[in-house]
Amino acid sequence: MKDNPLRAAIERGEPQYGTWINMIRNPAILTLLKSAGFDFARVDMEHSAPSMETIADMALLARALDFPLMVRPPTANREWITRLLDVGCMNLLCPQIESAEHAAAVVRASRYAPLGLRGSGGLGPMTDFMPDADPNQRRAHANGQVFVVAMLETEAAFRDLEAIAAIEGIDALTIGPNDLAQDMGVLGTPEQDAALDVKRELVVDAARRHGKTCSMLVSSPEQARRWREDGVLLLGYSSDVDVLYQGFKNAMTVLRD
Numbered sequence: 001m002k003d004n005p006l007r008a009a010i011e012r013g014e015p016q017y018g019t020w021i022n023m024i025r026n027p028a029i030l031t032l033l034k035s036a037g038f039d040f041a042r043v044d045m046e047h048s049a050p051s052m053e054t055i056a057d058m059a060l061l062a063r064a065l066d067f068p069l070m071v072r073p074p075t076a077n078r079e080w081i082t083r084l085l086d087v088g089c090m091n092l093l094c095p096q097i098e099s100a101e102h103a104a105a106v107v108r109a110s111r112y113a114p115l116g117l118r119g120s121g122g123l124g125p126m127t128d129f130m131p132d133a134d135p136n137q138r139r140a141h142a143n144g145q146v147f148v149v150a151m152l153e154t155e156a157a158f159r160d161l162e163a164i165a166a167i168e169g170i171d172a173l174t175i176g177p178n179d180l181a182q183d184m185g186v187l188g189t190p191e192q193d194a195a196l197d198v199k200r201e202l203v204v205d206a207a208r209r210h211g212k213t214c215s216m217l218v219s220s221p222e223q224a225r226r227w228r229e230d231g232v233l234l235l236g237y238s239s240d241v242d243v244l245y246q247g248f249k250n251a252m253t254v255l256r257d
Helices: 005-011 028-036 052-065 078-086 100-110 135-145 161-166 177-184 192-209 221-229 240-255
Strands: 016-021 040-044 069-072 091-094 147-152 172-175 213-218 234-239
Touching: 005 016, 005 147, 016 240, 028 040, 028 052, 040 052, 052 069, 052 078, 069 147, 078 091, 078 100, 091 100, 100 147, 100 161, 147 161, 161 192, 172 192, 177 192, 192 213, 213 221, 221 234, 234 240
Parallel strands: 016 040, 016 234, 040 069, 069 091, 091 147, 147 172, 172 213, 213 234
Antiparallel strands: none
């Protein structure tokens, strides 16, 4: 069975740079992103339209390329976690983690016993279609490769920050900046950036205390450098939509000049 290159790089302390896939459904985008120098890609199922079939195709190619795919499900529950892991995903970005109880439920769904109660499927993409005479060894290997990022997106979630960060099986922490800003009442105001930075620092500090890593969205080399120097190892830059829009907009500005 395959190892998870993203987890291995994080354990070596190597910063990993990824980007969002929000629109492009052709799995070949993964080959392009790897060629461009990215370390991983994130697919958004919460705010975008990819189907499970699209995710399954991408996950299979990602495993073949050794190019990590991280998926944000529409909701962080057993149904979605089971399906995503069984089609071959290893990395989950779990939205709207509201409490330590919710985070613990995510861990139970994502790990086999004794760490959790993940449902046990048969031969499939998650085993690379390799029959295994020792199912316990296969389950132990899978438990060691899954990588779960918990997204804190409300003030209520921060009341359980320490407890969430302490849970074995929650591998990384991050914020959902827009939803968190909305919940805090600062979305679209001059106070938004400063208010979110306070929350980001809380997440970084909690992760450091509990031996976890962090993920941050960045929109510039300066932001990436700032959070990398603060110990953040998962850095998400831009998206397919933003890069295409800005690229075409800049081109049209030149063409019409």
